[in-house]
Amino acid sequence: MTAPAPAETPGALRIGNFSGFYGDRFDALREMLTGGDLDVLTGDYLAELTMLILGRDRLKAPSAGYARTFLRQLEDCLGLAHARGVRIVTNAGGLNPAGLAEAIRGLAKRLGVPVRVAHVEGDDLTAVHPGALAAHAYLGGFGIAACLRAGADIVVTGRVTDAALVTGPAAAHFGWGPTEYDRLAGAVVAGHVLECGTQATGGNYAFFREGDIRHPGFPLAEIRADGSSVIGKHPGTGGFVDTGTVTAQLLYETGGARYAGPDVTARLDTVRLTQDGPDRVRVDGVRGEAPPPELKVGVNRLGGFRNEVVFVLTGLDIEAKAELVRAQMEPVLGKVAEARWTLARTDRADAGSEEEASALLRLVVRDPDQRAVGRALSGAAIELALASYPGFHVLAPPGKGAPYGVFEAAYVPQGAVEHTAVLPDGSRVAVPPPSAARPLTALPEPELPAPLPAGRVRRAPLGLVAGARSGDKGGDANVGVWARSEDGWRWLAHELTVERFRQLIPEARDLPVTRHVLPNLRALNFVVEGVLGSGVASQHRFDPQAKALGEWLRARHLDIPEVLL
Template identity: 70%
Template structure:
């Protein structure tokens, strides 16, 4: 067994988690995931200001407090905090170790940054262009004796797969073992989301201060998800199911080293705060690597008008007409109005009597959505609807980013392990690949008996959900906690039913994937998030609460299930 913990699920996660994980109990490896699509844009803008930057600086500050602890305990550290400059961060780590008087072997993995070759590869002129590398560069560094491995853009699960492959000597075609480690890595990559954070049934557990997760990975690829004894939160079949469904597509989870079959996974209770994942099946990976592209999309601005009391719709129509008149000589390329009816009749407080009218504008010209837009809003202060005020003064225009996924043949992407002694080792692409293909939907369970008495309740009374973003698409996983509830869910929550419950999805392509072993459905809603989180195209730009909206919708459920 190799015991791999995680202390960061995103750039900005709990600062103290690195120390908590190192001192809370035994570990072999501590990982940290700092990268997301939006983070790459942030680091890209950092690099524009200073070419020596482009990495997650928080990691260095965390390491300054904890590097001695890691050395004393023999815990290796693997992180993607290198971002756009893994070599630069590796150098800073060496400098830190020297300053602290610690003997630490530092290695890094590079090759993912395709920006210098973007035009040659047909990727246009983005701000960042990074391919998702796999785990075998990390494994090479660890086999060479590295204590700390810094990477750029690798798949999140690779931070776990690499140490496991190094420990157990897995070959490139040990697909089942690799797939099992991918599942474990996918569960712990987002930190406390595996231990009760953001969990649909959070009222059933004490999740005020959840600990961070650990994957005990075995030589056959099976694993046990757990956490340090005495830490908060909970590890249950439910919390692990929720995280397995997070930001996936169908049953096949594609990666640079293996295609993991999530429909083959089996979860089982293994004791308090322990869940075993077994049954993993793997297939050859696809021949192309995914590339994360970020570009600057233009400039945006926004203002939120507060509408209080009577005639809400008329007040909204008036201010909209006034703003559009003021901007008619040079209207923004995009203007979006959203009225949130948060008001209620005969309200006891002014806030409860108020609705919010949000206006967002975007344009390639900063002046159009800067002074012109803000000035138009401010000039209405004494000349619009009764009770006119805004939640905050309009600001100047700010740049926004656009995310796009591209695919490049793996043979076009260098993957280099730079060992502690400076030796550079080329990691070849997967020797065997397979084009991804869709399989027929697995057979559904027997439908529940017809004619049962029903009661109208929120869907979340019975079912959990977790949602998230993949570029401009939203992912929404829904799971049942009993076989009878699964039978009802599988036959009831169709694409048509989802569209009726979530009207925002009505005109969008929606794909449903069935995962019987997890008693779960996963929906991919294409285009719901526009051009991705950085473009801020929606009230909830990363679809984090989409699942909770679905759980709050009322449906007719057999009374027997509620019992």
């Protein structure tokens, strides 16, 4: 008897990205559609700050709340995407995915392009968080998968995890079930690499001078049925893809080795990266575990009003000039809820320009009452113009005070949300929560490599031997640091302890700092709790999203073995 022929395994799924944030390159959608073959294009528009912005939009107009940029991009490219058979999956729906889906249908009708549009909802929990401007659960990819399996050409979501834009299409294409954790974890890793667009192709990269990133192309992933992938970009586009650019993006905005999501917890300590030719990096070996029993909820609130004024201090007696201004402003500052001074010594002795001879004294005030940080501050600052330190001037006069936001993370049981796929025909399909869950616990620190033998050292910047990338998660920041060689890793793993990190980054000295070790990536990931206050919208520090925290670390000097230099 002849054995039945084995079922055909679907080929690799080519998924590209055309947006990493709300405001990314407008022409990227057309560039990706015309640059090479693709099956799916994903657009990521949402971040913690974006949800606050969309929430304020919705206050002005209930029909708003989605990324309007996407609709304008689609007007230019909808026919092209349809002609090429490329499906589009995006979280541009923001706070109003149903509204954006309806707007796309109207656009398609006007353009005469027959596309099927679906959307995913159920993430909106604002009603159960009193006082919140927006409260949304991070959903997984199986609602997206249901929409694609029903024939959708365009799938619009609200707040899903960034990686879900990739796991959903992969699960639909390969028929993965919710317990195929290793495959799902592989797609999560690919999705995490793609989600920030050109950060995977040389953008924001520590060693950016190794390629031409004047106009980097957007990334794509060739995902296979086993969950492995190859990260690349369209031929002839700018930027570059190597194990370093992929490592940098893998470390971005992550914590420990267990990278939790609604569908699966991906083990970042199992990721293997291999250069697979020019601008191609193979990602395999990824293991997955059951997801946590709870979903993260991003809660955005209006925290009050803030204002700031920057005094320019030039020449001699910088400290004394700063002290004078503080004393003169003290009477009005006693009436505001919070006042914070920062003196940036950007001045240098015997400077060749006035700007190089100047330091910046920044005053930031916050209060629930806009009036307290408005005219009172403005008047007190401007009245000093002829009555304070010599050379008095400010970068710009203070305004009337602007609202600021506060972000906090909450958690709800996986089954507490009504994750729903609204299919192209309007029918609604409930997406069940995972059948199994595993509480998220930290992994013990793995065994470190043997230390580098003692030898001659030289005082030099850390960035000569290590790369870094940093980012924000609510009020916390992460700094991922990786070595470029095995010997560099043997030194870095022992040298860059939590204590050394605190010495190099004084802001972290009194804050909780956790170090996570990822030997496969030759990387350390530091999480600094509370360094960003109440999140990016609160504008707590000079670099409110900690985007340059890693570059500051790379610029700090240590005793580095000469063999590495």
